[in-house]
Amino acid sequence: MITWSRVDELADEIGADDFAEVVALFLEEVEGELDRLYDLTDANALERTLHFLKGSALNLGFSEFAALCQLGERQAAQGNSSDIRADRVVDCYNRSKSEFMAGLEQRRPT
Template sequence: MIDWSRVRELCDEIGADDFGEVVELFLAEVEETLDSLPTRMSDANALENALHFLKGSALNLGFSALAQHCQAAERAAAGGDVVGIDPGHVLSIYNMSRKLFLTELPKHMAA
């Protein structure tokens, strides 16, 4: 669900002092985009763009399960198929990932 090697790599790239700020920004931007998903369901292009953003953000911070799901949904939206895309499921994956990330982060960063 979380790619901890990516998390450590990002922390090393930007430094431990700035890492917390990046995490806060990631969570805020992702949550804002997730909140907007239901309103984008009638516009495949807008939905595709939102899912693309979510995928990229998730990959950057190691939220691998979220990134994989967003990639599949992004492909569907690119093909105009929004019927099978469930914003609630995307939110559920994010919430599970977020909880695991915040709970386990201190342990993985200490390693």
């Protein structure tokens, strides 16, 4: 679900304090977009939102969530928006977030 090598790379690149800030911003922005996902009926808006979510997810190593967003992005681009299940996207994010937060806790130096 999580590509930990990407997480470690980002944390090393920006440092612990900035990493914590990036994580907080990521969670806030993604959760805001996920809240809107259920209300989007326009295929273009849905495609843009899923593209944003995919890119954000890839930056922080949420690989399974990014893959599901990419699938939805393609479906919206092909005019198959009705095939996109917002509940599956949100569920995948929630599971990914749980795994991510637990993994971060385990990675903290003691």
